[in-house]
Amino acid sequence: MSSIPDTLAGRLADWSGLPDGYDTADLRREVDADWTFEPRAGVRIGRSFGIMRAPRAGESTDLEAWVPTGGELLSSLEYRPPAALDHAAVLAGLGEPEVVLATSRYEPGALVRDQVHAARGITVAVATPFAPEPDEEREQAPPYIVFVQLYAAGPTHYYTQTVGQSDVEIRAYPR
Numbered sequence: 014m015s016s017i018p019d020t021l022a023g024r025l026a027d028w029s030g031l032p033d034g035y036d037t038a039d040l041r042r043e044v045d046a047d048w049t050f051e052p053r054a055g056v057r058i059g060r061s062f063g064i065m066r067a068p069r070a071g072e073s074t075d076l077e078a079w080v081p082t083g084g085e086l087l088s089s090l091e092y093r094p095p096a097a098l099d100h101a102a103v104l105a106g107l108g109e110p111e112v113v114l115a116t117s118r119y120e121p122g123a124l125v126r127d128q129v130h131a132a133r134g135i136t137v138a139v140a141t142p143f144a145p146e147p148d149e150e151r152e153q154a155p156p157y158i159v160f161v162q163l164y165a166a167g168p169t170h171y172y173t174q175t176v177g178q179s180d181v182e183i184r185a186y187p188r
């Protein structure tokens with residue numbers, strides 16, 4: 014099993030889910046970063062979350078730990094992977110996702126989809142660059158990972174009903 018520092022360094026293929034009872038103190042002990050906490054900062058699946066944020070931990074950036082309001086246990090840890098990540102090797106190591114979901118993430122010149130590996134406790138937002146125009150003399154760039162979400166391993170319905178997709182939940186009407 015990979016540790017959180019291993020995954021932040023780009024070693025994602027051995028990840029097998031957040032350990033039972035993994036809380037904010039465990040995260041602070043394991044990941045040396047400048048953490049801040051904002052209570053009730055996010056909403057997913059109709060639940061309120063506090064979010065611990067750190068701009069950087071090693072080569073990974075934009076770290077967010079989502080913690081259900083009133084609790085200490087992590088629901089998920091999310092971040093942008095290192096720029097030097099071997100995207101093709103990681104995607105091959107993860108294998109076929111259990112489900113692929115549309116996402117609100119945006120990447121210029123690419124279509125982004127969430128590849129959910131719930132049984133392994135990891136979802137990767139993968140950008141697939143658009144095909145070049147027929148008159149352009151270049152090959153289509155390979156897919157690459159733009160965001161990683163780690164959580165406790167479980168069935169796909171656990172992910173969709175309890176963890177939820179990364180990013181801001183879009184609402185047609187404000188509450």
